[in-house]
Amino acid sequence: EADIYQTPRYLVIGTGKKITLECSQTMGHDKMYWYQQDPGMELHLIHYSYGVNSTEKGDLSSESTVSRIRTEHFPLTLESARPSHTSQYLCASRRYWNTEAFFGQGTRLTVV
Amino acid sequence: DQQVKQNSPSLSVQEGRISILNCDYTNSMFDYFLWYKKYPAEGPTFLISISSIKDKNEDGRFTVFLNKSAKHLSLHIVPSQPGDSAVYFCAASAGGATNKLIFGTGTLLAVQP
Numbered sequence: 001e002a003d004i005y006q007t008p009r010y011l012v013i014g015t016g017k018k019i020t021l022e023c024s025q026t027m028g029h030d031k032m033y034w035y036q037q038d039p040g041m042e043l044h045l046i047h048y049s050y051g052v053n054s055t056e057k058g059d060l061s062s063e064s065t066v067s068r069i070r071t072e073h074f075p076l077t078l079e080s081a082r083p084s085h086t087s088q089y090l091c092a093s094r095r096y097w098n099t100e101a102f103f104g105q106g107t108r109l110t111v112v
Numbered sequence: 113d114q115q116v117k118q119n120s121p122s123l124s125v126q127e128g129r130i131s132i133l134n135c136d137y138t139n140s141m142f143d144y145f146l147w148y149k150k151y152p153a154e155g156p157t158f159l160i161s162i163s164s165i166k167d168k169n170e171d172g173r174f175t176v177f178l179n180k181s182a183k184h185l186s187l188h189i190v191p192s193q194p195g196d197s198a199v200y201f202c203a204a205s206a207g208g209a210t211n212k213l214i215f216g217t218g219t220l221l222a223v224q225p
Contacts, residue, residue: 006155031211043156043201043215050211059214090155097207098144098163103155 003027006091006104013081013111021076021107023091032074033101034058034066035090043090049074081111115139116204116216124222131189133219135202138183142204142214147176147187150199150218159200160187192223 004025013019025032030051035043035058045058047066055066063085064078074093078085088108094101117136125131133147143164148156162169162176162185169176175188189196202216 042217097211100158106155
């Protein structure tokens, strides 16, 4: 069973607010990922990390930022939420490049 | 630039028959491939994977085939069950400096009772 957790599961927030989506895993994985998915659409990689203090932007440009101060924690922050940020955000982790990634339950974000 | 493509947005099969989901990739550096199943409002769950040194991997009802020369992989589900109805994503990654895990566009599978 995957030990990766995302909070909150659902979030409705007003335009202009700052938000942080939490992602934590207890498997000791170095590699962590954030994906954005609109309904019925593909998973777009927006951020990833090789380990502590390493973060990279993914293939889809995103106004969000991430940090990796601890191995187990990979939060995503939006400084000023906009309706265009409405989407599902999925966090994943894996041990090596050639092993499976485990996903959290996701956060459904709605910006009104 | 879509590096991993699933050209069939949807597929409908009868219960008990075979489901074949296809995936194409363009980056020849990819050498590890995975299939995931996803329900709405949930995270994807891992099904099966294959390394580029193999051309086939089986796990129960699920078999993945890899054709490196064609840059193509497929997932076979036999026999298909109504509970298999979900969106299926293929994904690819490469070793070396990059540790990206890139997903395809997804195929919605509907298994009719």
